[in-house]
Amino acid sequence: MFPDRRRDVALPLLGAALLWAVFVGGGLLYEMVAGGAAERLVTVMFIDAIVVLGIGIYVGNTGILSFGHIGFGSIAGYTFALFAIAPTEKLNRIPDAPFGLAEVSVGPWGAVVIAVVVTLAVAAVIGVGLARSGAESGAVAATVITLALLFVTHEVARNWPDLTGGERAGLFFTIGGALDSRIPVVVCLAGAVVVARLFATSRSGRLAIVAREDNLAARAMGVNPLVQQMIALLLSVAVVSIGASLRVYEDGSILPGNFFFSYTLLTLVMLIVGGRNGVTGAIVGVAVITAARELARRLGQDGFEVFGVGLDGPPLDWVFRENLQTVVLGVAMLGFMLWRPGGLLDDWELDRWLGRTRAGDASDPPDDPAPHSPRDRLLVVRDVEVAFGGFRALDRAGIEATTSEVVGIIGPNGAGKTTLVNVVTGVVTPDSGTVILGDLDLTGRPPHHVARAGLVRTFQNLRLFSALTVRENVEGAARAGLRDRNDDRAVPGVDDLIFAAGLWEHADRRARELDYGNSRRLELARAAAAAPDFLLLDEPTSGMNDAESLAMVQQVRRMAALVGAGVVVIDHDLNFITSICDRVYCLDQGRVIAQGTPAEVKANPLVQRAYLGGAEPS
């Protein structure tokens, strides 16, 4: 099943190696053609690529915009410089450095290690703040914190001259102390490409991506986004730290302005122009922007000639002037956000393309998968009360369900059905009442705990991971759900679930390309993939006609039997509920007004009055 070694490890390694070879080869080829003057340009491009790949590990996989990574780079750069520069030079420039740093020297490669460790320690603290504010106020607050980090590091670098040499002097290596071979850069670049690509195919990376696509749906599958985002942050900061150290080593000096706004702008533009969601995109972005910037710089300085006509006079002198490269970056950032936010390549990856072309459509569908038997567990929801301001959404409502039955909840609009599911799955915390699964008290637990305990839901308004393929949707849930389950109950494979959902021929299509019925089926298969004890379905037939609803009955039964789960289903389609449920509860104004077999509930006069407005059921 997974990790599929060929798809998740071997091919990505091959793809990363090819990408690295083409990029490095291209750079060296340009240098051969353009001559020695291009040497520094190419080396800096390689280092920029390491930094951009590092930023992409966080920004791409989590979808959270960070302005702070260059701030982390600044911390790493100064740490590196402080440990790498020879004491003679430091005693010259910063004799009063705190902690006796002026006399320390560990050599450049030891300094890189220290820089990474120190920066990671800072990142761990910042990461907690990002996670906490992100959980409360969304990604926007996290972005502002990263921006604040960038400014803090800049302020400190400028105003602590004893440590950093201050704004003008900075820190310098002795002459000849700077990086004189390109091999370390190229090796580190290879490492960065491999790490970035493998992280995206790893469990942690996949779960971060799933949370990026839909945070709430991911949590409802058992993913804790904060943990995955923290892992992504630490890994990305480590890579950025190495890149920043190399940059300082190559420059032979560091000044506060080196790791501030303009470098943040440059690296972010590189990332988004190529496509922030992919490693190939990041590398392409670095190449394209390095070229465009160099071209703009030269044109701005010299203008140029076409057929012997100089273009640096009027009418084009208002374009080709100094600082043109800054405009190019700004316009690239704005233009791509307005017209192509995914960048040139979006999330296209070489290895996936190789995998897909070579596999073709040769893979056969699995045999009809065998059902799994449920383990006996009881879901008891008792006396739940929820008030939204003055409105009582739930008033001492409760249900019971076992893993061997299908329980329905019906009721008119506003009866509290969805609120009840939200309470059970931890999205809404009840004012009072309990939710108990087996011997676990789940009342007020966060959604990912509830999911891991064995309750997984679908959503009334579809919440698929829309940029991911059908297979990736199902797999994401399976990876999340299989963790922390203390039983060794066999569960159906991803292939089996996709096949059973009737999505076999769509397995490699993106979820957003599916039609409505298939989207509904995928949502069901995804919930089942988390291998829950109970599937909670919130209006699985909403927007379907009678025939489709009937097909959904079969679909739900089949999925439930396949994973061995009980079902709690909300719907207002009475035919659907009647044909699928063993028992039915009817909610009205937050209270359970009737329960029993579908026939009993249907015949109950209270139900008829509340739910059908007094009319006879058809």
Place this chain on the structure above:
Amino acid sequence: MTELTQNLIDGLGRGSIYALLALGVAIVFGVMHLLNFAHGEMITVGGYLTYWTALQGWSWWVAAPLVLVGAVVTSLVIERVAFSRVRGSSDFTLLLTSFGVHFVVSAMFLLYVSASVKTFDRPGWVADTYAVGPLRVEVFDTVVIATAVATLLGTSLLLNRTMFGLSLRAAAADFDTARLMGVRSDTVIRGAFALSGLLAGIAGIFWLMRAGSTVPSAGIDPMLKGVLAALIGGLGSLRGAVAGGFVLGIAEVVLRSRLPDGIAGLTEGVVFVLIALLFIFRPQGLVSVARAERV
């Protein structure tokens, strides 16, 4: 005690400007969930307009209205050219769009004016002070506080007593429902940008009087103050934004006067660290706004 009172007065003067900026940020955030990193560009444009009037030898009485008009026009043009195309996009796209706007605007000034600092004369009364008991109060702070209070009251009347204000607040509470109730999204969004630009313009006049100079990237500072103040107050809350502005202003003044000499230069850094701590311990900001996600 005297020193603290003195700090409070100075902090209120500073905070008044931040409050106006933060309110503008919060109004725009309310209607399109956009945290506008280009909010300072209104002041950048105002700065170059002031520089231009100074070159003509005109006084602040000409410059000030120009800054106001320039800010409103800039705000509307930015909305039309950039933000109207990304309505409803992801946070990522919205944030980077606004940052892109900042970079394009500052690059334009870099390219067509100059990278160097452009100065203009401050009004003569900026440095004047008068005594109240043991306290020294700046004439400038007095004018700023009075103007800010009048502006905030006016904005409050506008938001609470007019049809436009009602639709703006309705849109901020729930954009989709507001549209269903007949609020026209174009009108309310453009109105929000105009109002936000006007507030930034008023703040900008005082900002520029104090600064006496401008550079292409001048927008960053006022933007940061406005955004941070709005964030301190709790994103989406208009009252919170105003409160956040005053809190930020007072915090800066108190820190500047209390920090030991060696690290007084780090005031801004310390403020950032305090804000980060605030977010670790109170992630929703000072005034929390219930924004339950509907599922």
